[in-house]
Amino acid sequence: MSQIDDVKATAEELQKGLRKLGDNRVVALSVHKSKELIRELEEKAEKLVQQVSQLS
Numbered sequence: 001m002s003q004i005d006d007v008k009a010t011a012e013e014l015q016k017g018l019r020k021l022g023d024n025r026v027v028a029l030s031v032h033k034s035k036e037l038i039r040e041l042e043e044k045a046e047k048l049v050q051q052v053s054q055l056s
Contacts, residue, residue, distance in 0.1 A: 003051065003054065003055055004055075006051055007048065007051045007052060007055070010044055010047055010048045010051060011048060013044050014041060014044050014045060014048065017037055017040065017041045017044070018041065020037060021034065021037065021038070
């Protein structure tokens, strides 16, 4: 997989996670699950920043 593909995959994972937290979500998440998801999204965002900085 190329670096661009990795960046796209990470961005898509972030997008899916944010949809779970957004107003149009299908299921309400418990506080515990919400905090867990936020922690995962923060890690993915950090990974995305690192991937983008490696491209330049």
